[in-house]
Amino acid sequence: MSDSECIRTFKFKFRRMELRKEKIIEKLLFVSALSSILIVFFIIAFMLKESIPALALGWDFFFGMTWHPSHEQFGIFPIVVTTFVVGIGALAIAAAIGIPTAIFLAEFSPRWLRNIIKPCVEMLVGIPSIVLGFFGLMVLVVFIRDSFGGYGECILAGWIILAIMTLPHVISISEDSIRAVPKGYKEASLALGATQLQTIRRAILPNARSGILASLILGMGNAVGETMAVLMVIGNPEIPWIPSSILEPVRVLTSTIVLEYSYVVWGSMHQHALFAIGVVLFVIVAIFNLVTTVAVKGRFGATTAIKGVIGSR
Amino acid sequence: MVALISVVVLFAVVAYIFLNGMQVISLNFLLKSPNYAALDKGGIFPQIIGSLCLLAVCLLFAVPLGIASGIYLAEYATENIITKSVRFFVECLAGIPSIVIGLFGLIFLVYYLGFGPSMLSGGLALGFMILPWTVRASEEAIKTVPHSYREASLALGASKWQTIRSVVLKSAYPGIITGILLGAGKAIGEAAVILLTTGGLVTYIPHSLLDDVGALPVYIYMVLTVVPASRAVAESYAFGASLVLIMMFLMISVFALFLRNTYVKRMSGSRR
Numbered sequence: 207m208s209d210s211e212c213i214r215t216f217k218f219k220f221r222r223m224e225l226r227k228e229k230i231i232e233k234l235l236f237v238s239a240l241s242s243i244l245i246v247f248f249i250i251a252f253m254l255k256e257s258i259p260a261l262a263l264g265w266d267f268f269f270g271m272t273w274h275p276s277h278e279q280f281g282i283f284p285i286v287v288t289t290f291v292v293g294i295g296a297l298a299i300a301a302a303i304g305i306p307t308a309i310f311l312a313e314f315s316p317r318w319l320r321n322i323i324k325p326c327v328e329m330l331v332g333i334p335s336i337v338l339g340f341f342g343l344m345v346l347v348v349f350i351r352d353s354f355g356g357y358g359e360c361i362l363a364g365w366i367i368l369a370i371m372t373l374p375h376v377i378s379i380s381e382d383s384i385r386a387v388p389k390g391y392k393e394a395s396l397a398l399g400a401t402q403l404q405t406i407r408r409a410i411l412p413n414a415r416s417g418i419l420a421s422l423i424l425g426m427g428n429a430v431g432e433t434m435a436v437l438m439v440i441g442n443p444e445i446p447w448i449p450s451s452i453l454e455p456v457r458v459l460t461s462t463i464v465l466e467y468s469y470v471v472w473g474s475m476h477q478h479a480l481f482a483i484g485v486v487l488f489v490i491v492a493i494f495n496l497v498t499t500v501a502v503k504g505r506f507g508a509t510t511a512i513k514g515v516i517g518s519r
Numbered sequence: 520m521v522a523l524i525s526v527v528v529l530f531a532v533v534a535y536i537f538l539n540g541m542q543v544i545s546l547n548f549l550l551k552s553p554n555y556a557a558l559d560k561g562g563i564f565p566q567i568i569g570s571l572c573l574l575a576v577c578l579l580f581a582v583p584l585g586i587a588s589g590i591y592l593a594e595y596a597t598e599n600i601i602t603k604s605v606r607f608f609v610e611c612l613a614g615i616p617s618i619v620i621g622l623f624g625l626i627f628l629v630y631y632l633g634f635g636p637s638m639l640s641g642g643l644a645l646g647f648m649i650l651p652w653t654v655r656a657s658e659e660a661i662k663t664v665p666h667s668y669r670e671a672s673l674a675l676g677a678s679k680w681q682t683i684r685s686v687v688l689k690s691a692y693p694g695i696i697t698g699i700l701l702g703a704g705k706a707i708g709e710a711a712v713i714l715l716t717t718g719g720l721v722t723y724i725p726h727s728l729l730d731d732v733g734a735l736p737v738y739i740y741m742v743l744t745v746v747p748a749s750r751a752v753a754e755s756y757a758f759g760a761s762l763v764l765i766m767m768f769l770m771i772s773v774f775a776l777f778l779r780n781t782y783v784k785r786m787s788g789s790r791r
Contacts, residue, residue, distance in 0.1 A: 224678060231680050232595055238587035239596070242654065243608040245647055249615065249623045256626055307522040315522070325776060326526045332701070332772055333532060334708025336736040337761045340743070341532050344754065373525055431616025433711040434740065460618045460711070467625070467715060484622045488615060495614040 250488075257482035259475060267482065273446050275466065280479040282486065284446045288456040289490075291449065292361055292436065293429040296368030300425055303369070304376030305418060309406060311377070312384040331374040339438030342367040347439055356453040359441030364456070367435050372425035379424065383417020384410060420498045427494035431487060433460040459487050533765065540762025543755045549763075552722045553733075558742070559752050563760055565724045569638075569732040570707055570767070572725060573717075576642025577649065577706050582699055584646075585653025589695070592654070593661040594683055613651035620648050621715035629716055638725050638732040641717040648712060649702035656698020660691040693778055700775035704768050710736030719745065735764045 260267055260280060270281015311320055342363055351358030387410050395409040396402070411418075441455025442465055449456050463480050470477045551562030588605070596602040624644030634640045664687050672682040688695075713734045719741050721733030739757045746753065 228678055228680050232591075235587050235591035235595060238584050239591040239602075239605050241584055242588065242612050242650060243605060245650070246608045246611050246615075248627060249619070249647075252623055252627050252631070253619065303524050307525065310522040323522055323526055326529045328776075329769075329772060330525055330529050332704045332708065332768060333529075334710070334736055334761075334764055334768060336708065336710040336739050337536060337765060338532065340739060340757055340761055341535060343743070345535065370525075370528055377525065427614065431618070433616070433618045434736070438743070460616065463618055463622065464711060464714065467622075468719075481622060481626070484619045488619050491614055491616055492611070495610070499610070 253481055253485050253488065257478055257485045260478040260482035261485065267479070273462070275470075275476045275479070278475065280475065282459070282479075282483060284448045285457055285459055285462055285483075286486070287448050288361075288446065289430055289458040289460075292364045292368065292440070292456070292458055293426050295361065295365040295452070296372060296429045297422055297426050299365055299369035300372045300376045301422055304373050304421075305380055307377050308380035308384055308418075309411075312381045313402075313406060313410075327374045327377050330370070335371065335432060335435040336438070338367060338370065339435035342435065342439040350453070354453055357441055357455050359439055359455050361440065361449060361452040361454065361456055363439040364436050364458075365452070367439050368429045368432060371432060371435060372429050375425045375428060376421045379421030380414070380418045383414040383421070386417065387413040423494050424498045427491045427498070430458075430494070431460065431491045433464060437461040437464055459483050533769075536758060536761050536765055539755070539758040543759030544762060548756075548759055553720075553738070555720050555722070555746050558746060558756055561722075563735070563738060563756075563763065565721060566733045566735045566738045566760065567763060568724050569721065570734045570736075570764075572638055572732060573642050573645060573713065573734055574703060574707055576638060576728070577645035578699070578703060580643055580646030581650045581653050581702070585650055585699075586657045586695060588654045589657025589661055590683060590688075592658045594679075594687070609651045609654050612647070613655075617648055617709055618711045618715075620644055621712040623647075624712060624716040635729060636716065636718040636731055637729045638717070639728040641713045641732060641734070644712045644716045645706045645709060648709065649706050652702035652705070653695075653699055656702070657691070657695045660694025660698065661687055663694065664690050693781070697775045697779045700771055700778070704771040704775070707771065708736060708764060708768055710734075710740055713737050714740060735760050735767075739764070 263270075263280065267280055267282060268286075269283045270279065271283055272279045272281050273285060307323075311323060315323070343359075346363045346366055347358040350356070350360065350363055354362075391409045391413060392405055395405040400408065436458055437460065440458065440461065442457045442461050443455050446457040446462075463483055466476070467480055470480060548562045549567070550564050551560075552565055553563060554561030588609075592602060592605060596605075621644060624640055624647070628634050628640040628643055629636055634643075668686050668690060669682055672686040673679070677685070714737050717734065717737070718731040719733075719737060721731050723730075725732045739760050742753050742757050742760070
């Protein structure tokens with residue numbers, strides 16, 4: 207074998223080795239990409255496995271009116287109702303503050319002001335929920351107790367704390383969808399002699415509607431799944447009931463899990479019921495997220511934009 | 520006017536915690552172990568270290584996996600059923616409430632795999648939680664690298680992996696790190712997951728992965744609910760711990776924002 211041939215075969219072998227290495231790396235990357243799927247499957251499988259005995263209670267579990275573990279009664283209906291009451295109220299507050307903020311940021315705000323508000327809103331997302339809950343416990347709860355009476359730990363406090371937590375999501379997604387409305391719509395409306403407020407109400411908001419709705423639904427999902435902050439301000443009575451006033455202490459799905467997991471007898475129906483609550487929570491939040499995804503997909507679709515324009519005339 | 524509400528709330532919370540927390544913070548508070556029988560004689564040192572340890576385990580799990588997934592999604596995968604389902608499941612994982620991840624950690628890591636309530640369980644559960652953030656951040660950052668960089672590298676004879684390793688990742692890393700830091704900021708303040716996967720009242724610094732570990736958020740919760748102490752002392756200690764926690768969080772996120780801003784400046788500079 208001549209020298210050049212030797213070098214050539216060596217080069218060839220080397221190249222094959224390189225190719226093999228590339229293939230292995232690609233496989234490794236592929237496997238790690240699959241890990242998220244694997245984790246989700248594991249979560250679903252294990253949660254279901256642990257909760258089937260409780261889910262099998264069927265009607266008594268989902269629509270039972272009493273949650274009283276020491277009497278073997280596991281009806282989560284009052285807890286689910288309160289969870290929605292707390293979530294919807296919080297969202298109403300967040301929408302009332304968040305949507306005007308988004309409009310202001312997208313349409314009116316001078317640049318320097320926006321540069322202050324935007325990072326603050328982003329920071330607000332990350333304040334540890336336990337700290338926010340503690341703040342609520344020390345300030346909000348005391349304030350409510352002093353000015354409205356009652357225990358102080360109540361639905362109203364939960365509303366306000368959750369509104370603070372969902373506000374950033376509502377603001378940033380709504381602002382994005384307002385900005386996504388084509389400039390031409392706005393200019394056309396202004397050129398027709400509409401005032402700025404009329405333009406916003408008739409031309410911009412209808413077109414940004416699905417994005418704003420999506421932000422609200424997403425915020426709802428967050429509010430329902432939020433744990434520590436709510437836990438600290440809503441009171442959590444021993445036996446939950448469907449509240450009749452917003453100053454009553456209540457209990458939500460997440461706080462029930464945290465409060466009771468520590469003394470639960472492992473393998474008892476109580477433990478299965480807690481995991482079943484986890485499954486219910488998972489399903490509720492998954493539904494909200496799915497709806498959001500569908501709504502956001504429709505956002506840039508020509509049909510919705512056109513419909514919005516025609517509808518507003 | 521309304522727009523300023525979120526700014527006001529942010530400053531109110533931080534200022535309130537800061538003013539009340541400062542009165543408690545001292546060297547003793549920061550460097551002593553907690554004494555649950557007499558709360559005012561102890562400190563929070565193991566909790567600070569524990570929080571950092573948990574964060575380290577969580578990042579060690581989520582970062583390599585997240586970056587690898589991001590590279591695969593952005594560079595190798597063609598649009599097909601597999602990548603679509605990977606993206607879908609990443610979204611799913613991001614949407615799962617933290618308490619459910621905590622329950623899963625409790626049943627799977629603590630009991631099924633037998634890790635017990637430990638640093639490993641807590642860190643891995645946190646890792647599951649922030650994995651979607653790292654995946655998304657790395658995918659997005661890699662996608663913003665201009666195509667011409669890749670083509671130049673490939674034209675020089677570099678293989679695909681060499682291109683990714685020494686060209687794409689090098690220009691994408693500030694974006695990736697920013698995303699990871701934002702995830703880390705979320706992980707360090709998370710209480711529900713850690714509460715379910717580690718023990719509660721810990722007084723020592725963990726020596727191995729399977730040791731129990733205390734964390735600041737859990738400490739705040741425990742001090743306010745379980746520990747027998749007078750209300751005033753418990754509250755003041757919770758303020759102190761909250762202040763330390765907020766400081767850690769603020770440091771992480773300010774660093775992340777700073778990194779992002781310099782990154783944005785550099786990218787726009789190079790295009791001009």
